[in-house]
Amino acid sequence: MTNRQPRIEGIAAPLPRANVDTDQIIPIIHLISVTRDGMGKGLFSDWRYGPGGAEKPDFVLNRAPWRNATLLVAGANFGCGSSREHAVWALREFGIRAVIASGFASIFYDNCFKNGLAPVIIAEAATVTLQGIAERHPAEPVIVDLESGRVRAAEGFDVPFTMDPSRRRDLIEGLDEIGASLAKSEEINAFHAADRLRRPWVYSHKPS
Amino acid sequence: MPARTLFEKIWSDHHVAELEGGRHLIAVDRHVLHEVSSPQAFSGLAKAGRSVRHPELTFATSDHLVSTEEGRTDATVPGGEAMIRAMRQNAHEHRIAMFDLGDERQGIVHVIAPELAIALPGTTLACGDSHTSTVGALGTLAWGIGTSEVEHILATQCAILTKPKTMRVTFVGVAPAFVGAKDFILALIARIGTAGATGYAVEYAGEAISALGVEERMTVCNMSVEAGARMGLMVPDEKVFSYLKGRAYAPVGAAWDEAIASWRTLPSDPGAVYDADVTVDVSGLAPQVSWGTSPEQTISIEEAIPDPAGIADPIARKAAERALAYVGLKPGERLAGLAVQKVFIGSCTNSRLDDLRAAARVVAGRRVAEGVRALVVPGSGSVRAAAEREGLDRIFRDAGLEWRQAGCSMCAGLNADKVGAGERCIATSNRNFEGRQGPGSRTHLASPLLAAAAAVTGSIPDRRTLQELTT
Structure with missing residues (x-):
């Protein structure tokens, strides 16, 4: 990610379900791959496709205009279950750049930031309101303003979302987390040097 | 020093640096890899020209997509062979201990980590799988991560974590017939919900936990994530020490004595405060489904x-x-x-x-x-x-x-x-x-x-x- 992304704006698909687990976001069969690419086709595949691969016309991402959605508005505890980062890769490859929900599972939440996907937390009642707005005004964009920390939509919808400012900045600027940690190599090495004296038993096994 | 919980002791022992937004750089003592969540981490590492910082603290196996047939080979579901071979190749190339098909030490990551004493009390362990908290039963602070974090730990031997709040779940009473560890944890999840412990590290305590064997305790810690908690752990006791003694990667000789002395300081201090407390009376439980x-x-x-x-x-x-x-x-x-x-x-x-x-x-x-x-x-x-x-x-x-x-x-x-x-x-x-x-x-x-x-x-x-x- 090299382009600045101060806000995320686009069609928002309503997905009024709680506890959407990562097995639903991407069924495990799509994880058989040594690359990050190609996960988009597996996104919600059990909900998007019937036996034989035919689209299920009722599923929101198979309906216009939501098949071009940039945002998803879901219920509580989105992304629970398996730690598979493939769920985030699948959402990103499909074109989703923000998921708005009243809560996220911890591992999924962290995985989002590492891939430029914004996990946006608003109150549960606000998710229900926003899902209604997305149904009534499907073509109107929903805006996640990462700089001001607010979600805006049609009908004057304008609410703050919960996200630490440093994480909002990471999403805006893009993030090289490993590079940032490696810049602390001296601290890491100092920790290990001291720890080998303090807890030698941690390092006493023979490498095999 | 104020009274501290088991979690807080291990956390502060591994604290390397404070980052922004309540996040911390935490040293990882043991990193366990499997074939499904690691290949993209290795390719990311190669692409950035980075190396594995501590291969001697890293361990690998294949478990998720391997065949379980008699006389099995790498052959499994289409595409699976390539992942099993990638795990083998990556381990070999980076000099990581690999417990491969055909090796008696091969198995499910969370089963082999304790039985080989890769997981130890008072240490940190990360793995690209949400059930990593299983080994918390040994008093290990262990948590599941995504593939980008696998890559981060390979490169830095540290993880980035938001400090969780602490929850103590105390199981009291004597379990009736046909009720055991699996029923304890299912009953807890049914009660607090699948997001009930999101944002918490859970310490399981109480007489009903002490009464369990070490392997049964792993069943409890295993399903922490089904209640939303990334980490679930228990104070290690004599049962844990005797479980570990003599296992493949357990410390030996003077190192074992030092380890035991260190582990005896781990129990949560009397009066330590938790952000949340839950009590489950197991004496009234029936088998859960x-x-x-x-x-x-x-x-x-x-x-x-x-x-x-x-x-x-x-x-x-x-x-x-x-x-x-x-x-x-x-x-x-x-x-x-x-x-x-x-x-x-x-x-x-x-x-x-x-x-x-x-x-x-x-x-x-x-x-x-x-x-x-x-x-x-x-x-x-x-x-x-x-x-x-x-x-x-x-x-x-x-x-x-x-x-x-x-x-x-x-x-x-x-x-x-x-x-x-x-x-x-x-x-x-x-x-x-x-x-x-x-x-x-x-x-x-x-x-x-x-x-x-x-x-x-x-x-x-x-x-x-x-x-x-x-x-």
Whole structure:
């Protein structure tokens, strides 16, 4: 990610379900791959496709205009279950750049930031309101303003979302987390040097 | 120094640096890899020209998509071979210890980490799998991560974590007959919900935990993530120390003595404060079985399936209705007596020797019911070998259950072991999500005891059946 992304704006698909687990976001069969690419086709595949691969016309991402959605508005505890980062890769490859929900599972939440996907937390009642707005005004964009920390939509919808400012900045600027940690190599090495004296038993096994 | 919890002691022992936004750089003592969540981490590392910082603290196996057939090779589901080979190649190239197919030490990551003493009390352990908290039963601070974090730890031997709040779950009382570790944790999840411990590190405590064996304690810690907690751990006691002594990577000699001295300082201090406290009285529990498509949708075999109409929250009501439609059940029905077509005894939750012994006691001298296929999948090659030394394999085979090679098998739905569409499976694993065990599969989570009983009777047992089968 090299382009600045101060806000995320686009069609928002309503997905009024709680506890959407990562097995639903991407069924495990799509994880058989040594690359990050190609996960988009597996996104919600059990909900998007019937036996034989035919689209299920009722599923929101198979309906216009939501098949071009940039945002998803879901219920509580989105992304629970398996730690598979493939769920985030699948959402990103499909074109989703923000998921708005009243809560996220911890591992999924962290995985989002590492891939430029914004996990946006608003109150549960606000998710229900926003899902209604997305149904009534499907073509109107929903805006996640990462700089001001607010979600805006049609009908004057304008609410703050919960996200630490440093994480909002990471999403805006893009993030090289490993590079940032490696810049602390001296601290890491100092920790290990001291720890080998303090807890030698941690390092006493023979490498095999 | 103020009174500290077990979690806080391990956390501060591993604190390297404070980052922005409440995040911290935490040293990782042990990093465990498997074939499904690691290949993209290695390619990311190569692309950035970075190396593995501490290969001697990194360990690898293949478990998720390996075949569990006798005489297995790398061959498995299409595309799976390439991942098994990538794991082998990456481990070899970076000089990482690899417990490969054909090696008795191969097995499910969370089963081999404790049995090889890769996980130790007072240490930190990370793995690209959400059930990593399993080894918290040894007093290890362990948590699941995504692939980018796998890459981050390979490069830095540190993880980035938001400091969790602490929750203590105290299990009090004496467990009645047929109630054990799996029932404890299912009952907790049913009570606090699948997001009930999100943002918390959970310490399991109380006399009912102390009374459990070390392997049973792992069953409890294993399902922490099903309550939303990334970490679940327990104070290590003498049972843990004797479990670890002499295992492959356990410290020896003077290092062992130093380790024990260090581990004895780990128990939470009297008066240590937790952000949340929950107490579960196990003396009133009955065996637990899940009825829906979330682990929180769990009841005891004495109860009827709840009516969604009684749920006030419209989203939760819809979820319950949807779950009932998916599993093909109705409100008011009882799970006891429900016919099953598949029985799965295995997974990182329940595939250790104690689990297999519990199942073998029930099926010994009996036959698998007509129309039921039952799999017993040991968690590791070592568990399999130990079980065979006791003759458990003969008991299972004579009863008509399949005795398999070690792996994740029917829990992951990622290999050939699957539950067919519309089929009902009683499983000792940890997730009953839609499609988890194969498209259209219907999963009922339960203990090895209940699963074994279902194998020989063909249906989810009631209390009377359990009594008949165990006397």
